[in-house]
Amino acid sequence: MLVTIFCTGLLLLGAALWDVRFRLIPNALSLTVFCLFLLHIVLNGLWTEAPGHLLVGGGVFIAGLILYALGWFGGGDVKLFAALAFWAGPEHFFTLTIITTLAGGVLGLVYLMPVLLFKSPAVLIGANWFFETAFSKPAPTFFVSDIKGIELPYGVAIATGGMAILHSITVSG
Numbered sequence: 001m002l003v004t005i006f007c008t009g010l011l012l013l014g015a016a017l018w019d020v021r022f023r024l025i026p027n028a029l030s031l032t033v034f035c036l037f038l039l040h041i042v043l044n045g046l047w048t049e050a051p052g053h054l055l056v057g058g059g060v061f062i063a064g065l066i067l068y069a070l071g072w073f074g075g076g077d078v079k080l081f082a083a084l085a086f087w088a089g090p091e092h093f094f095t096l097t098i099i100t101t102l103a104g105g106v107l108g109l110v111y112l113m114p115v116l117l118f119k120s121p122a123v124l125i126g127a128n129w130f131f132e133t134a135f136s137k138p139a140p141t142f143f144v145s146d147i148k149g150i151e152l153p154y155g156v157a158i159a160t161g162g163m164a165i166l167h168s169i170t171v172s173g
Contacts, residue, residue, distance in 0.1 A: 004040040005166050008033055008087065012159040012166075015080055019155030021135050025076030033083040033162075040087075049089060056093050057086030077154045084162040091172075092165040100161030107157050111150055 011033050015025050034057075041050050064078030081100070088096040131139040 001040060001043040002170065004036045004043065005170055008036045009163060009166050011036070012084075012162045016153070016156040016159035019076070019153040021137070023151055023153060025074075025080050025155045027076070027079060030076070030079035030083045033080065034086055037083070037086045052091075053086050053089035056089050057082055060085035060093075074154065077158060080155060080162075081158050084158065084165065087162070087169070088165045092168050095168055096161045096165045098161075099164040100157050103160035104152070104154060104157035107152055107154070111152055 011029055015029050018029070019025050037053070037057075041047070041053070061078070061082035064073060064082055067073040068075050068078050081096075084096055085093060127139040131137055
């Protein structure tokens with residue numbers, strides 16, 4: 001059923017935008033992504049594949065809780081990534097992880113670029129205009145001495161990885 005995949009894709013887009021705007025991924029969104037996975041299993045009769053998907057998703061959720069407890073990952077990021085790990089299962093988990101990691105690297109570069117270009121007023125004015133226009137918030141202030149304080153909206157990277165596996169599932173299924 002492509003409806004479950006399409007709805008999940010829309011939710012991922014919403015999660016990315018929500019995380020950029022509020023630095024938060026609502027619990028209901030991650031739970032809905034998980035419920036859509038269960039619905040996908042039921043509608044497509046994928047009962048034989050379900051245990052592998054449940055093991056991968058459950059393992060990722062437990063590992064994510066540990067990373068959250070260590071302060072290395074946000075709670076919303078853990079829940080969204082785990083919900084997508086249920087979708088990925090053993091077949092697509094590597095793809096989810098690699099695409100999410102690469103997208104996270106690009107995201108980090110985008111957010112660190114103003115640090116590298118900090119002395120350029122044109123860049124700062126342009127960034128502030130973009131954030132004010134797109135998100136009704138000023139651009140994050142970046143100072144070279146405060147690089148450790150940058151909070152990346154990692155939901156964008158997770159959503160990118162999720163879109164990749166949804167595409168893979170559509171093509172292979």
